[in-house]
Amino acid sequence: MSKRILIVDDIDFIIEFEEKVIDALSKELSMKILVDKANNVKDALANIAKHHYDAMVIDINLPDGSGIDIAKSAQEKSKDTRIAALTIYPQQYEEQKNYFDAFFKKPILPTSYKQHIRKLLHV
């Protein structure tokens, strides 16, 4: 069984950190988890058009728009994709909770981020 995740953030060291934590989780679970990365809305939408994703972790504030637009687009393409928002203040986006299956709070720590990803992927 393998999974594919899209992570979207405009800050490279956060993307790098998320990818390393997901890779570590992949090894722990002996499960292939492919990670695609995007720094902005445009690249994220291009990825969504090309691939099917089991899950996404999306930063809400992006330089060329809002992560909410990415979530809407992902939902239109597939209802199966589980989508999490990554934000410093999840409470501010409560009204948008219909677009997300979960809110992950920044900054992230390896242990809790792994748990969140497992919950998101149902593994």
Place this chain on the structure above:
Amino acid sequence: MEKISLQTTQIDSLTNLPNRTYVIESLEKKLSSTKENKKLTTLLFIEFDDLARFNETFGFDIDDKLIVQLSHKIASLLEIDDILARVGNEQFAIVSQNLHSEESAEIFAKRIITALYEPFFVDPNMFYISASIGISLSSANENNGYRLLKTAENTMRKVQKDGKNHIAFTRHKDPSSLKKSIRLMEDLPAALENGEIYFVYQGQYSHDKQRFDGAELLSRWQHPKYGEISPEIFIPIAEQSGMIGPLTIKALIESSKMFAHLDAAGVKDFSISVNISSVVLMASDFIDTVQFVRSNYNLVGKKLNFEIMEETLTQNIDNLVQILEKIRKMDIGIELDDYGTGYASLKYLALLPITTLKVDKSYVRDLEKDTKRQALFQAIVDMSHALDIEVIVEGVETVLEDDIVKKFGCITVQGYLYSKPMKFNTLLNTLK
């Protein structure tokens, strides 16, 4: 959180936490000890908003499941000797002697509110929970636990009238300083991302090798409104708000990048020391986090040191020994910072796997005039060397101080005479 033996009349059966009866009794004990140990006793009264309404939509016992999750979430934020109790259906109380001012109590309350920003899951549903918190602090003459509890509860009721997710005190001292601390706490998570928090390095000069052979990594915060914020201000705020863990990870990742630059520049045998707060060191996920960062950011085989403060030695010593030994197994050095300022008795040097003592700068001042201090200084150096512990002398600022320290056989010094804290590139140019 404090481990307590409870009688059945003192236990809340749902959460297994102490109940209101126990809190009032323990408050009175703490209040009487307040006079002896001069610690402030703080009571936080928390009420969650309308949990019962979830039952109407999602089933009859949802509120019970949420209460249990909430108790775990709040317990995870507490210090080892804090007391958490369930004092009403949707009400918890925290008794703490670890909050040293109104400011730290309010920051802690804000941290609880912030922790509730993350949703709670009772599968398959996700719930957002808000709360109101009233805080009362013991005055010197207060000895009535019931009165302190009621004061906090009444304060919480006033907060609820103003709206949800608020915090209030029975009294305030300095609203402007409090406002600044709260603003800093709110800005800290973004500052970790946007480059306002950055790092500088203070070189450690080895007389033996006649060059810098290491550096201490120090964090700085350039705030857009308040300018340069001293670490003495923002590190305690980071500790109280739960941001110290992410800040430490950022520092470790920074060190890995600097080791890569050192390798590229051909600089060998150079160590980087990262400060580790006792709050971080004693966190249950710390060792896993270090293992993760070390193996994923190429820190294996690098000369990495963790600097711990003397005050860390007030933690449970058995736990501390285990944690430090796990760190040593990862080939990370342990430096005991500010040695000689308070807590570190000699027995700790034999018990703990310390690799380096950093002798506090107060030992260096006027050393040439004070023969008693010279004898003490010599004893520290000899004892450390006998225990195979290295010595770094901090705060060396003049040639005279440096000459004296050298005579005592101290081979490494850190201080303004050799290096002010500087950007890494500047340090690297010095090393080339």
